[in-house]
Structure formats: C-alpha cells, structure tokens
Amino acid sequence: MAVAIAALSLILLMIAAYRGMSVILMAPLLAMLAVLLTDPSAVPAAFSGLFMDKAASFLKLYFPVFLLGALFGKLVEISGFSRAIVTAVIGFVGxxxxxxxxxxxxxxxxYGGVSVFxxxxxxxxxxxxxxxxADIPKRLVxxxxxxxxxxxxxxxxxxxPQIQNIIPTSFFGTTTWAAPILGTIGxxxxxTAGLAYLNWRRRVMxxxxxxxxxxxxxxxxxxxGEEGAKRAHPLVALLPLIVVGVANLCLTLLIPRWVTGDDVILSLVGMAEPVTLKVAQMSALWAVEGALLLGIATILSFxxxxxxxxFAEGSRAxxxxxxxxGMNTAVEYGFGAVIAALPGFLVVKEALKSVPDPLVxxxxxxxSLAGITGSASGGLSIALAAMAEQFSAAGAVAGIPPEVLHRVASMASGGMDSLPHNGAVIxxxxxTGLTHRQAYKDIFALTLIKTFTVFLVIAVYYLTGLV
Incomplete structure (x- = not known):
C-alpha cells in the first residue's frame, strides 16, 4: 500500500504535466495527497517544513541563475546577435x-560549464x-x-563540470575524468543515435x-529583428557565448583561491547574527552568475x-x-523531497538492493530513484548516500574499478530522470512555449536512448575491460 501511494502521486503528476496543467499548482497538491493517504496528521508539517522548505532552498540558491540566464538569452535575442549567428551557421552548414x-x-x-537551465x-x-x-517543426526544438x-x-x-558528474567523486574517491573511454563511447x-532519431522525425513530419x-x-x-538594421558580425555575436563559457571555467578555478578557508562568514553591523556559507557549495554558483554578468556586459558593450x-520590454519578458x-523546477524539487520521505519510497529503495550484478x-x-524524484542530481545523491558503500564493496569483490562505478552512476542519473515531471523538461x-502534448514524445525517445546507453556501456566494460 505504501508503494502504491507513492506511485499514485507520481503517476498523477506525470499525467497532469502531460495534459498541460500547471505543475506549480499540481505538485504541492499531489505531494500532500500522498502524505494525506500515509499520515493525515502530518500534512501541515510536511507542507511547511518539507515541501516549502525544499522549494525555497532551491530558489534561494538557483533563482539568480535563472534570472541572469533568462536576461542573457533575451539580450542575445534583441541585440540581433542570435539572428547574426543563425545566418552565418545556415550559410556555413546549410x-x-x-x-x-x-x-x-x-x-x-x-560542456564548457554553463548550467542546463x-x-x-x-x-x-x-x-x-x-x-x-529551415521550416523544421518547432516541436523538435x-x-x-x-x-x-x-x-x-x-x-x-x-x-x-555538470553536477551529475561531480557528485560521484565524493563517494568513490574519483575525479570528473573517471572512465574516459567508456564515457566517450557512451x-x-x-x-549519433539521438541525431539519427531527430532527423528521422524531421523527414516523417x-x-x-x-x-x-x-x-x-x-x-x-x-x-x-528590425528591418534594415545593420547585422552584427557573427564573430562579435558569438563573443558573449564564448565569454560565458570561458569566464565560468576561469571563475570556477579562481574563486576557491580568492576566498581563503572552507567558509565565508558575513557579519555586517546591522545583522543580528553572522551568516556562514560553504565555499565548496557556493563557488560553482558564483562562477556561473559572474560569467553571466560578464556575458551581459559584453552584449551591452557591442x-x-x-x-x-x-531593454524595458525585453527585461520584463x-x-x-x-x-x-524557476518556480516550476522548485516545486518539482519540493515534490521529490516529499516522495523520498514516504515509506513507499524506502520500500522501493530496499527492493533495488536485491539486483545481483554490481553495475546493473x-x-x-x-x-529509478532519479525517475521517481524527477531529478538526476536528487536521485543520484539519494542513491549514493544510501548505497555507495554497498556498490563499492560489491565492485571490489568483482574487481570493478571505482572509476567505472562513477561513470555508470553518473550516466544512470541522466536516464529516466527526464520523465514528464522533471524540472529541466518543464x-x-x-x-520554448510548447506543451508536453506537443513536444514530450521526442524528449522521451531521447530518454530511452540515454537509459539504454548506460547498459551498453556496462556491456562494453564486461566484454573488453576498457575503462
């Protein structure tokens, strides 16, 4: 029964997302429905202390990235840089x-470090x-x-440098370059498979x-763009994108050197008590935010x-x-936290331990956990926090290097995570201004390709021993 409650909430959310209902409305309602069916007395505390706490913590960390990212994208558009780049690319590749x-x-x-969002x-x-x-259907975008x-x-x-490749390093003692051959093959x-599928879909349409x-x-x-306006040179138009990528990489390396120690302690005269921030947790976000500010400054300069x-109209949009x-993703984060706290989720997590092969x-x-929570990083964190020692022990007995465990875990997190309720998908x-009904079918096809690839990589390792 506990598993059925968690599954019901998850299925209803996927149906609601697919039918175009607001996830901002449906995620808290369905999360609380699951709590209500489990323990009615826990609903108020679960809403305020778990769902809203997790949603707020997500916005506290990531809303500046959403805001600066949206502004950067809009300025690239209204500056005419997007049109200049597209014209050049079409002229070059057709x-x-x-x-x-x-x-x-x-x-x-x-790959340069810019977040997915x-x-x-x-x-x-x-x-x-x-x-x-090119007159390609927009729903393939x-x-x-x-x-x-x-x-x-x-x-x-x-x-x-994406977080899904960083999380396993702290559990397996590896680096982000773990299992380079297997990762490259995957x-x-x-x-290749994704492009083949999308081009086939284009021909069918x-x-x-x-x-x-x-x-x-x-x-x-x-x-x-404005008719008759002078078009920017494509290299100038491309410069803000290059600035964001390079600045993000440089700031990621430099911020930990600028900020000495593990913590930053903020204590101003008007503050009742100081605020402590972990440099390791914040440096990547600060790097992205700084890089986006530099990218925006580059657009304004040229x-x-x-x-x-x-600017007024564009910034409002x-x-x-x-x-x-930001709100779509935050409520998904809160929903995943509630589902992960339910007894049914713990039953599923325990059942998964019975699969005999370590990598499988x-x-x-x-x-599975990424799909249930609707988050690659969330599912990966939960799985490794609970079972990394078990994976490592079983891998050591089977002679599997930690690097392979790292790569399989990282790739698996990006498999079934992209179900309809996933924050990045929403x-x-x-x-793009599209609905699940219009465009999710093709995203799901990539989800299947990605999930299959994890097991392909496992097969390649067992057949060849390549790492």
Whole structure:
C-alpha cells in the first residue's frame, strides 16, 4: 500500500504535466495527497517544513541563475546577435543541418560549464530562428536542445563540470575524468543515435506537410529583428557565448583561491547574527552568475543601441520567464523531497538492493530513484548516500574499478530522470512555449536512448575491460 501511494502521486503528476496543467499548482497538491493517504496528521508539517522548505532552498540558491540566464538569452535575442549567428551557421552548414548545429552549440555551452537551465535560455533564440528559416517543426526544438544539454554533456562525456558528474567523486574517491573511454563511447552513441532519431522525425513530419508552425499557434517566439538594421558580425555575436563559457571555467578555478578557508562568514553591523556559507557549495554558483554578468556586459558593450531601445520590454519578458522556469523546477524539487520521505519510497529503495550484478544494480537503482524524484542530481545523491558503500564493496569483490562505478552512476542519473515531471523538461517546454502534448514524445525517445546507453556501456566494460 505504501508503494502504491507513492506511485499514485507520481503517476498523477506525470499525467497532469502531460495534459498541460500547471505543475506549480499540481505538485504541492499531489505531494500532500500522498502524505494525506500515509499520515493525515502530518500534512501541515510536511507542507511547511518539507515541501516549502525544499522549494525555497532551491530558489534561494538557483533563482539568480535563472534570472541572469533568462536576461542573457533575451539580450542575445534583441541585440540581433542570435539572428547574426543563425545566418552565418545556415550559410556555413546549410539549413538541412540545423538540428546537428543547434545540438553542437548547446553541447559546447554545457560542456564548457554553463548550467542546463542557462543553456536553454541562451540557445532557444538561435534554435527558433534557425528552425523557422529551415521550416523544421518547432516541436523538435526542445528535443534538439535537450540532446545537447541533458544527455552526454551532462554526465557521460569525461570531464564535464555538470553536477551529475561531480557528485560521484565524493563517494568513490574519483575525479570528473573517471572512465574516459567508456564515457566517450557512451557519448558518441548517444549523440549519433539521438541525431539519427531527430532527423528521422524531421523527414516523417516533412512527408506529412508539417512545417515550422502557423504564427497564430506559436508561443514565446523570439522577436523579429528590425528591418534594415545593420547585422552584427557573427564573430562579435558569438563573443558573449564564448565569454560565458570561458569566464565560468576561469571563475570556477579562481574563486576557491580568492576566498581563503572552507567558509565565508558575513557579519555586517546591522545583522543580528553572522551568516556562514560553504565555499565548496557556493563557488560553482558564483562562477556561473559572474560569467553571466560578464556575458551581459559584453552584449551591452557591442550592441548598446538596439538593446537600450527595447531593454524595458525585453527585461520584463526575461523576468517573467525566469519566474516561471524557476518556480516550476522548485516545486518539482519540493515534490521529490516529499516522495523520498514516504515509506513507499524506502520500500522501493530496499527492493533495488536485491539486483545481483554490481553495475546493473547501481544503474537500475540510480535511474529509478532519479525517475521517481524527477531529478538526476536528487536521485543520484539519494542513491549514493544510501548505497555507495554497498556498490563499492560489491565492485571490489568483482574487481570493478571505482572509476567505472562513477561513470555508470553518473550516466544512470541522466536516464529516466527526464520523465514528464522533471524540472529541466518543464523548464525547456516553458521557455520554448510548447506543451508536453506537443513536444514530450521526442524528449522521451531521447530518454530511452540515454537509459539504454548506460547498459551498453556496462556491456562494453564486461566484454573488453576498457575503462
């Protein structure tokens, strides 16, 4: 019964998300329904002390990233830089290669350290303009951006600075470059299979006569550039993206050196008591926020005129987009925390321990918990906190290096996490102005490819011993 309650809440949330209902409304209602069916007296405390606490803690940490990311993306759009880059890319690779071009740009950003959420805001103006010119259905935009942002560059490609590749290092004593051969093999397979699928879908849609979409049916479209306006040089237009990527990397390395010690203690005259922040937890966020500020400054430096004329309107749209995306993801985070506290979740977690093979056990456990919580990092953290010692012990008996355990766990976290209630999926659809009904089918296809790849990598390891 306990498992059925957790499953019911999860299934209802996925159905609600797919049918276009507001997750901001449905996530707390369905989380509290699960608590009500488990222990009615716990509902008020679970709502205020668990759901809202987790949602607020997420916004406290990440809303500045959402806000700056949305503003950066909007300025890239209204400055004309997105149009300049798209024109250059189409001239170089041709409109037929719009899908791999957008995937490559997104992958470059996320592998450079830009968070998935920022990459969505930054790349969408390019993708929408490029797909419109090539007359590729807009509903393929989320899957194309997702292929570059939430698959191989998130957790498979060796050295990726995304959190899903960092979490296992503290449990297995590894580095982000763990199992480079297996990670590279997995990355190549995901990118190749994903592109093959998306290009096949494009051909099927073209055969039915479907184009980009009728203007009256489209939402959140990038604003058209001013007619007759001088177009920026593509290298100048590309500069803000380069600045964000490079600055993020540099600040990630420099901030821990600038800030001495493990903690930052803020104590101002008007404060009742000082605030202590962990440098290790905050430095990555500070680096991204600093990089985005530098990217915004770069846009203003080279396109002050067109940006100044439309800044008020554009910034309002950016703030609205950031609020929607941030709240969508925050309530998902709170929902996952409530589900993870239920007895049914603990039953599932214990049942997963019975899978005999160490790597298969690890992969199934991590991807299942990521799917249940709707979060790759959340599911990975829960799984490794509870079972990392068991995975390590079983791996040592079987002669499996910790690096392989790291790579399998990291890749598995990005498997079934992208179900309809996943925060990144909801953000991706909100930013692109599409619904689950319109675009989720193709995202789910990538989810299946990504999940299959984890077991492919395990098979490659067992057959070849490559690490």
């Amino acid at each position: 409109p037929k290669r719009a899908i791999p071009a957008i995937m490559f740009v997104t992958a470059l950003l996320t 920022v990459a969505v805001f930054a790349v969408y103006p390019f993708a929408a303009e490029m797909f419109r010119r 989320p899957a194309t951006i997702g292929l570059g942002a939430i698959t191989f560059t998130m957790d498979a490609l060796p050295g990726t 990355s190549i397979f995901i990118a 073209r055969a039915t006569g479907e184009g980009y979409g009728a203007p009256e049916t489209l939402v959140n479209e990038p604003e058209p 396109a002050w005129g067109p940006v100044a004329r439309r 950016a703030v609205g987009g950031a609020l929607l995306a 056990n690890e992969a199934i456990t991590v991807t 953000t991706l659809l909100a930013v």
